Amino acid sequence: MTEIESQTLYPVPSLRVITRDEHGLSRKQMSQNALRVLYRLREAGFGGYLVGGAVRDLLVGGAPKDYDVATDATPEQVKSLFRNCRLIGRRFRLAHVVYGREIIEVATFRANIDDGSGDREQHEGGRLLRDNVYGTIEDDAIRRDFTANALYYAIEDFSVRDYVGGYDDVQARLLRLIGDPEARYREDPVRMLRAARLAAKLDFTIEAGTAEPIARLAPLLAESAPARLFEETLKMFLSGHAVASFERLEAHGLLPALLPETAQALASNKSGALRRMLVQGLRNTDARVAADESVSPAFLYAVLLWPAYCRALALLQAQGVHAADAQRRAADRVTLHQVARTALPRRFSLPMQEIWLLQPRFSQRVRKRVFRLLSHPRFRAAFDFLELRLAASDSHAEDVAYWREAQLHPDAVLAAAERAAHAAESDGIAEAGEAGADGDPARKRKRRRRRSGSNAPGATSQEPA
Structure with a gap:
């Protein structure tokens, strides 16, 4: 110049x-x-x-x-x-x-x-x-x-x-x-994010002439270094003013430039459930910062990108992709696209994905799986995320109550799970009683294999159906 x-x-x-x-x-x-x-x-x-x-x-x-x-x-x-x-x-x-x-x-x-x-x-x-x-x-x-x-x-x-x-x-x-x-x-271009962040932090009004070009020039953020955008995102959401910052991003048209797939998912979610959950997550983040408690960037991004993950997952499942495969592919797809915009390090993106992928396991209460999930290193973060999902839907209330109890009284809950498994097994035995079945296909196959290999009179070779 x-x-x-x-x-x-x-x-x-x-x-x-x-x-x-x-x-x-x-x-x-x-x-x-x-x-x-x-x-x-x-x-x-x-x-x-x-x-x-x-x-x-x-x-x-x-x-x-x-x-x-x-x-x-x-x-x-x-x-x-x-x-x-x-x-x-x-x-x-x-x-x-x-x-x-x-x-x-x-x-x-x-x-x-x-x-x-x-x-x-x-x-x-x-x-x-x-x-x-x-x-x-x-x-x-x-x-x-x-x-x-x-x-x-x-x-x-x-x-x-x-x-x-x-x-x-x-x-x-x-x-x-x-x-x-x-x-x-x-x-x-990062000055546009700084304007939103400072206005949120200080409770200042952005002067009209300063605000006017922001939505129009927001696409310029794509030219900024992803590492700078990542650092600016952390400043914006981990300084105790996350909710206000998010609202400023929305108001000034910056959300699609910073979190493009999240913005798209929120726009298509007519019920507003995903936005309610995201805002509640940011509100919880502000409360932790105010209490001088740490907030993991992995958990923050799990909240910010959850709407994008849900949308990607729904699209894959609509295409007939198997649930487990769809979950993994949706997580990878959302992460890959966001990393191109903000340089989210793997030390945060991998735990973020684990938080997402553990969510379906909270509805599985077989004894062995209960024990494994409780001992998972990412269990606490994933459970906190499950609790957060109540802001979007109360359909998770039963799972939240169960896993709260599981943490307080793990032995009692595991014993109950084992009793339920035994009860289910007994019901299966009763139903197959006239045929002489024992209700456990795996055990049945083993027994049949032993019989087929014996020298007992009349023994026949039987293959499992």
């Missing part, structure tokens, strides 16, 4: 300084390690500012999980100041200053222009491939994605510096792109 093009697509920055008395932020609210980085940069003669999500979250009363610093020092200069620093990235060259488990990300101010050095590379469709042309704080402000993320906290006077109207947007809880929305989405 040339300097003239940059001036056309991006606003002219205008500095507004919000004093400490106005914004009310205190250093006591902030990461001490992030402040340490700021003070060290300042002592070395560089400018350094807290920037982005940390400042935004503090202004709305949140507790930031990550702290980013913007500076006029180059990555190599930052590395020379901190022994606990490593440089990462090619597309965006960054410095990570490591304090135990906390990483302070330090980025050099970047400009929007191509200086001819080759450090800014753009796809002909507008997608940004490389962005390492350094500039001023004003340049850096207007190249950020949303106005709410372009606020800079200055350590020297404890002020917040705003170049693009972000402070007022945060106060109004409004998410607005900086510059021309269509051009910014074409630079990086």
Whole structure:
């Protein structure tokens, strides 16, 4: 992008300084390690500012999980100041200053222009491939994605510096792109997902001009790296705002771009049962995150892709494919298609498939199978999924009740299963009594084989029917 093009697509920055008395932020609210980085940069003669999500979250009363610093020092200069620093990235060259488990990300101010050095590379469709042309704080402000993320906290006077109207947007809880929305989405299509995720997380409204191109440009996500889309999906659904994020994806036409087969299955499910189950699964996920409990990406994707699996399974069974084969083929088909969009690793896709494929086994209560299922390493996740299916249909209530009891009192349940098996066997014996049959075809065949091989008078060779 040339300097003239940059001036056309991006606003002219205008500095507004919000004093400490106005914004009310205190250093006591902030990461001490992030402040340490700021003070060290300042002592070395560089400018350094807290920037982005940390400042935004503090202004709305949140507790930031990550702290980013913007500076006029180059990555190599930052590395020379901190022994606990490593440089990462090619597309965006960054410095990570490591304090135990906390990483302070330090980025050099970047400009929007191509200086001819080759450090800014753009796809002909507008997608940004490389962005390492350094500039001023004003340049850096207007190249950020949303106005709410372009606020800079200055350590020297404890002020917040705003170049693009972000402070007022945060106060109004409004998410607005900086510059021309269509051009910014074409630079990086993942920004559309970020808009939905941040609006859900912060309970912000997406500004009308920012929202308008999203549904139209959503297919551009297919050009994004599947690994990036996978990471963005985890951020979206494992941060405690999964239901709100899903609703934003639906509202802005992004669901078919991120989860195409799920979107298709939901659209064709007129009863809405599959959507109810999916939303309940995301609601449970939010509850676990709020309780500081872990959520497996395998279980998350089992929920997100279950509608697609059900639709694929129904289509295969309608073609006359045997049930067990149809289940396996449906699981493989849905996984293969989704991996092409989001790079779901095998360490998550295989357990996801196991959760699906174990579902039919909950209706099988033969003693040996009950014992095997209870001892299966994926039993607990599969049972949790079965409970979740009650949100779609109460036809699973009996199975859920049985397996709850099986976990609490396995010996009693297994004994009951054995008694039921013996009762069924006895009924078979009674029915075959006049013919002298014992009700067990396998045992009958064995007995007949023994007889046919004996020397008893009158013994005859009989083949099983």
